[in-house]
């Protein structure tokens with residue numbers, strides 16, 4: 550694997566490296582870890598790479614790696630959003646599959662362009678919508694698909710954070726509040742999009758229209774930091790998506806509840822090894838990771854016996870394991886790809902436009 554982004558002090562690059570290497574199917578061998586060549590070299594050193602393979606630019610890396618017999622076989626894109634399209638496009642043009650962090654791009658137009666490039670390349674392309682890698686999220690999806698709740702009627706998904714309640718200081722915060730680098734959405738593009746993707750992933754439904762109220766609560770901020778969105782799904786179900794980065798005290802409280810005709814279920818990221826199912830007759834069931842209660846897909850994505858907690862890194866590693874399968878020529882039908890990326894970008898774009906125009910119910914247009 551070669552990486553673009555993830556240099557000194559970065560958040561998600563090191564997570565990708567750990568996750569990719571967890572099952573020892575993948576090894577980080579090269580990268581452009583910063584747009585500054587000296588910092589890229591420092592990144593390579595921190596990852597313990599051959600110094601010759603910490604490159605000064607993407608063009609240099611792609612030329613050198615594709616010329617080597619032992620060159621990187623795919624590229625992980627872990628830069629801020631505005632760089633996702635140019636990096637992914639260049640890697641695909643060089644014949645290398647791409648696994649990119651979300652959101653797919655900075656804008657919906659860019660996502661349309663990238664989706665076309667992916668299709669024309671016929672190369673594997675995946676997006677690390679982390680939460681779809683959790684075993685109990687897979688279990689929730691499988692149970693809903695098998696009819697455990699009957700017809701889905703209501704979806705409530707929330708992603709509260711509090712870390713941007715004050716001025717956006719520091720490396721991670723600074724680009725996230727800048728439209729030139731984050732894109733059209735602030736909080737909606739950073740975490741609302743995870744909640745949207747989770748809702749569609751778990752239910753197997755598609756959002757068809759939404760009613761959005763997005764605001765920039767912190768004075769002077771150009772992008773939204775607090776979002777409330779009502780959803781309507783293609784089977785008629787109603788939904789609510791709440792995402793905020795100004796809810797003081799909240800860390801990563803992603804949580805989903807789905808209610809159907811005959812049951813309900815609940816999962817939350819801060820206690821990811823438990824899934825709760827509710828039945829119409831008043832009984833509730835607690836399904837825990839690492840037990841015999843999981844179906845085959847979730848069981849395959851669990852590495853330790855019940856009670857030994859697994860979490861974020863392992864969920865990420867599950868996505869990388871699926872991606873390794875794709876690169877080998879196999880299939881990974883639940884790994885989010887360009888189609889999900891495009892839907893998520895349409896969600897951001899529609900919510901931002903509809904909220905600004907106080908447009909009321911607005912179709913989700915891809």
Ligand SMILES: NC(=O)c1ccc[n+]([C@@H]2O[C@H](COP(=O)([O-])OP(=O)(O)OC[C@H]3O[C@@H](n4cnc5c(N)ncnc54)[C@H](O)[C@@H]3O)[C@@H](O)[C@H]2O)c1
Pocket residue numbers: 553554555556557558559560561562581582583584627628629630632650651652677678679720721724739
């Ligand atoms: N899946 C998740 O749960 C998750 C979590 C956090 C971030 N993300 C996504 O990951 C991406 C990065 O976020 P982050 O929090 O790690 O940001 P960050 O600011 O911590 O790191 C970005 C890194 O990219 C490098 N970089 C920037 N431009 C570059 C270029 N042109 N060439 C090479 N390197 C370059 C920076 O030097 C830095 O090392 C964003 O798109 C974000 O939305 C996803």
